[in-house]
Amino acid sequence: MAETHRRIIMTSRPKAEPTPDNFRLEEGPVPKAGAGEILVRTKYLSLDPYMRGRMSDAASYAAPVEVGGLMQGELVGEVVSSDNEKFKVGEHIAGHLGWQSHAVSNGKGLRKLDAGQPLAPSLGVLGMPGMTAYTGLLEIGQPKAGETVLVAAASGAVGQLVGQIAKLKGARAVGIAGGPEKCRYVVEELGFDACIDHKAPGMAEHLKEACPKGVDVYFENVGGPVFEAVFPLFNFFARMPVCGLISQYNMTELPAGPNKVPQLFRAVLTKRLTIRGFIVWDFAAREADFRRDMAAWVKSGEIKHREHIVDGLENAPSAFIGLLRGENFGKTVVRVAPDAK
Incomplete structure (x- = not known):
């Protein structure tokens, strides 16, 4: 069965607490990578409190999500096709590519994960x-x-x-x-x-x-x-x-x-x-220091962490609403690909 491209759209701006009516799940054909681009299949999506600010049109440090636009957020995914020499099929990346099951990118702003690096923690303790x-x-x-x-x-x-x-x-x-x-x-x-x-x-x-x-x-x-x-x-x-x-x-x-x-x-x-x-x-400027120190602390067991994993992109809106209510326990991530480990 062919894969489907699934994405979460913001349909309206919340007046106070977000509600399910502020979101819509859209489905369509999986996009194709063009010249110099890659196609990424999302494994995990990060949910974070700052996203509530992006749903507002009030002046802030980042541009708001437009009504009818893709909800913004960071994900980790696998490169499944590539016309970009910097990225190979099978590699895993992290980047702000939005609430969707597949994403096309020219590679700008993406971070390659080391081979064997755990995926969900790459959006939390290591992200x-x-x-x-x-x-x-x-x-x-x-x-x-x-x-x-x-x-x-x-x-x-x-x-x-x-x-x-x-x-x-x-x-x-x-x-x-x-x-x-x-x-x-x-x-x-x-x-x-x-x-x-x-x-x-x-x-x-x-x-x-x-x-x-x-x-x-x-x-x-x-x-x-x-x-x-x-x-x-x-x-x-x-x-x-x-x-x-x-x-x-x-x-x-x-x-x-x-x-x-x-x-x-x-x-x-x-x-x-x-x-x-x-x-x-x-x-x-401290990113290299962070990556060195945190990776060492996690490996040695000096730093422990916990992920709050929600299954299914369709459940991202309800999980996000719960996050703002304090219902999560640890770093909230959505497992978008059923085979993600």
Whole structure:
């Protein structure tokens, strides 16, 4: 039976939380590679919170997905035909080729995977999330031995790595995660010193107990009430890499309540805080360092990781909606090709 080209289209912009109606699955003939091009068969597709921003037409660091356009994201796949001397049939690549089962590319921006490199982790610990954790923590957080590093979404694609890298640098690692199962995993499997359940009552008080010497580095992935609980714990000269604000991505208006900006800026001044937002490719010059160090840490077992695998491209929209709700456990990837290992 001939293969079919399947792709996920954004049919409309979400008004708040995305819904299944914002997506459509299209099917058609598999495209053919032209002169200088390759045809890639997708094995795994990465789902990441930043994609919610791409569904909006608000000004941002990257162009939005157009209504009626292909949903954007990174995938790993196999080269199945090639008219490009840089790529051979049978090689595996990673690249931002969108939510689709097959993609034609001229090769620009694609990354070849080493022979035998595991495919799903190439979108997580060995890919963009891994480099996000590595560069954000080491370039902005700059943890020192004996300091306390706190990370939100600690069982997620980035957070699970931040705490482990902090431990490798001699710091104390504390996580925040949603639910007792995730918190147990963060402490018992990943080796964090403590993990606080943000869904349980008394989060702020539990954070104080887990960080008796305050917080020197807070790796922000969430925002909202979690940040409000962390903020009073900042030590003098604390550093806060801002990687994501997942609690705010579906907001349609500012939350009710007092204006806390003056309080924040007073602390920035008096405690001499460093708060810096970043996009992973701000630190592109560190990519070779990341690939060398992370590959070595994974091979030695010093870094552990977990993938949340969803089967079927048709399930990508529901998995993405669940990701924004915190329903994933680890790095979310979609297994697009049934034979992917």
